[in-house]
């Protein structure tokens with residue numbers, strides 16, 4: 001199956017967009033994969049080397065977040081090669097994504113990817129998340145493969161908007177029993193969702209956390 005058809009099939013299974021729109025989204029997502037593949041050959045941005053594996057392991061996995069995010073302003077902490085932030089920005093041009101990444105080489109890739117893909121709804125912050133204090137905060141603060149839950153929350157809770165609806169969402173593989181037990185009690189785990197990325201057999205979980213009163217610290 002071609003990359004574009006693999007993406008189309010995955011978008012359909014995720015119930016993402018209407019049929020005509022899905023074709024356009026699949027073409028945009030393919031453009032991102034091809035650009036990531038080109039850079040990855042030289043700069044080693046991700047261990048997933050085959051574009052067809054990037055479809056499931058990176059793109060469709062990132063898009064499992066879609067039904068869980070509320071609001072329009074989202075931050076992706078430790079975004080790496082733009083995951084999950086860039087796939088989300090591509091399929092939801094009405095959202096604003098801020099990608100926070102401390103590694104200069106990865107930031108250079110992210111900046112070029114935004115130019116190549118003409119992404120107007122993405123901001124790159126090349127800084128450690130602990131040192132980033134934006135004037136406007138976020139409805140959702142997301143991470144994938146960034147840190148254990150306690151470290152993620154401790155370093156990024158200050159980015160959550162001062163509203164009842166703001167959340168931190170960590171993307172995890174198997175159910176993270178030990179990490180959940182270690183999470184300090186001031187953070188309320190609102191829900192743990194088991195999600196399926198089309199074509200990916202591995203277990204995936206989204207941990208949705210309320211920031212509590214810690215966010216303004």
Ligand SMILES: C[S@@+](CC[C@H](N)C(=O)[O-])C[C@H]1O[C@@H](n2cnc3c(N)ncnc32)[C@H](O)[C@@H]1O
Pocket residue numbers: 077078079080081082083084100101102103106127128129130143144145146155
């Ligand atoms: C394992 S990678 C995951 C990348 C991407 N989220 C993914 O799922 O493919 C973790 C990323 O977090 C970045 N990182 C580590 N500590 C950070 C910090 N304190 N602030 C911002 N980025 C950080 C690293 O440079 C790296 O790119």
